[in-house]
Amino acid sequence: MPVMTYAEAIRDALSVALAQDPSVIVYGLGAPDPKGVFGTTLDLHKEHGSRRVFDMPTSENAMTGIGIGAALGGLRPVLTHQRLDFALLSLDQIINNAAKWRFMFGGQRSVPFTIRMILGRGWGQGPTHSQNLQALFAHIPGLCVVMPTTPDDAKGLLLTSIFGEDPVIFLEHRWLHNLSGETPQGDHRIPLGKARMMRSGGHVTVVAMSIMSIEAAHAVDHLAAQGISCDLIDLRSIRPMDWPMIEESVRRTGRLLVLDSGHETGGVAGEIVAHVATKCWGDLRAAPRRLAMPDVPEATSPALTKDYHVRAEHVAEAIAALAGREAEFASLADARKYPHDVPGDWFKGPF
Amino acid sequence: MVHSMSPELSRRLLRDMIRIRAVEETIAARYGEQKMRCPTHLSIGQEAPAAAAGAALARTDLAVSGHRAHAHYLGKGGDLNAMIAEISGKVTGCARGRGGSMHLIDESVGFMGSTAIVGGTVPVGVGLALSGSLLERNDIVCIFIGDAVMETGVFFESANFAAVHKLPIIFLCENNLYSVYSPLDVRQPQGRSLAGVAAAVGLHATAGDGNDVCASYDLIAAAAARARAGEGPQFVELATYRWREHCGPMYDNNIGYRSEAEFESWKERDPIKLFTHVLQAGDIIDQAWLDAATREITQEIDAAFAFAEASPFPDPSEAYADLYSKEVMACL
Known part of the structure; x- marks a missing residue:
């Protein structure tokens, strides 16, 4: 089994999903830039095309609603925020639309939408670059909240989130990105709700x-x-x-x-x-x-x-x-x- | 009012406006029965843009709307029985009673949902258009908005993205001058038009008389053609007026936020009365046609209320259903 870092495992999961299903799209501020969100999206656009892996305007709330609409229209979007704190601008769309759509329209259509948020601590991140707000999202019926610890789990839970039918808040701790571990190749999935x-x-x-x-x-x-x-x-x-x-x-x-x-x-x-x-x-x-x-x-x-x-x-x-x-x-x-x-x-x- | 459209289309537009008005008037008349137990925002006075959009869009085109959505839903072809049942909280409602008046949906005709937060479905509509673009569908998306949406951040964020990606969208703005009781002049600077703002964002913007159903149709049809031809997102501003209170069945001119004279001047320009005169003058319809249309519509509405009345409420267990996929529900 290959050994990879947590960041590499995230990238590997995205690459597997993009290759496997043409309805998967990956976007976020800096997703295709030379740093590739701490390496987690690095060069994915070169492998899977810039129509499916793309950058975005600094418009967190709309880009979240656009992900919801894209999901309703048949896509499986993955939105990445380099900091959870930035995603707070999108709480309206997350809470009022993503979390509720399936329920409030009688179960007709679900919102398969994965929203990655990177959180952290230390090294001067300070009051608005370090918040661990899992409780805020976990309070909302209709959202799934995932916080993997190991590379293996990061990959397996991300693929399950992308190919599931529910909106998932996927929380990655920045301090884990360099953690190495054995990680299965290919379409590796770990069910939600299992510790x-x-x-x-x-x-x-x-x-x-x-x-x-x-x-x-x-x-x-x-x-x-x-x-x-x-x-x-x-x-x-x-x-x-x-x-x-x-x-x-x-x-x-x-x-x-x-x-x-x-x-x-x-x-x-x-x-x-x-x-x-x-x-x-x-x-x-x-x-x-x-x-x-x-x-x-x-x-x-x-x-x-x-x-x-x-x-x-x-x-x-x-x-x-x-x-x-x-x-x-x-x-x-x-x-x-x-x-x-x-x-x-x-x-x-x-x- | 210059009239050059086909008799069939003319009659459809008038009939759809009469039908929307009659549905809304019936809701108002029966609201006091306490069987429709949810906030309800009536579209009386604003029927023309909805009827025009319904005719200008293809059945396979998609639409989303906001809190005042009855007319948009009906114009697009949404099922009347399911709407009345939804407002009545019945399991046969379009959202099985979970949504009420402000959460209408009929995917079979492309009405993908209306929600209660001002501006809330604007990015959803843009995302639907993005999916259509990437999956190579040829539908366009109509996003029904009111003037207040032009004050939300999410409109500008969404319109900007739509412009960057040249998505096939019509932002259809009914400017009825009021956000609840707040007039436009406390919300927008003097001398700046909503269409002008939209144009500055990069939308192809036009504006017209939203009480003239022909003019409304022409503007929307032209915008739809441009969007379908790949010319990018469109904006159509239609000036119109809400006759009744913001939310509920009553008239509210007596409370002092707008003048009786202003209301009467708009009521003089009743879109249904105006177009009826045009079609009668042009011998497109006669009184017999009007009587027959009214009779059919009344029967249809009576049947819809009877359907809602006869339908069961959802089982109490449905309050806890459909929150997640079955895989996740099994973990709860």
């Missing part, structure tokens, strides 16, 4: 998504060496949510920690804690916990983001506390050889 058990263990259930699943994996592996074992559930889909996997795990462990890359209030973590509290109350052996972004925007200066994000050491500390065990976790921070505001040596900015 993945990244690690198995009996003491604590850890639920995470996207970049937080990576932070959690570091923490869980670190604690496993100290005799604390966890189920680590990588959600992959935020809506629909894989409640059966979460409930089954919590019933075994009795302890729940939810990680969220979005803000705490009104967030996905809170929803999961509420669901577990109402469905699995009798199985809980400790109060559920959540670790999410603080309820303030992310600032720009590195001095102001140093302690803002949830990192592996915070996750390990919370797991140990839930398990009622002593554990060492400070070395997780010490092991990072690069500044706190980048995902690794590969990231030199600017965005």
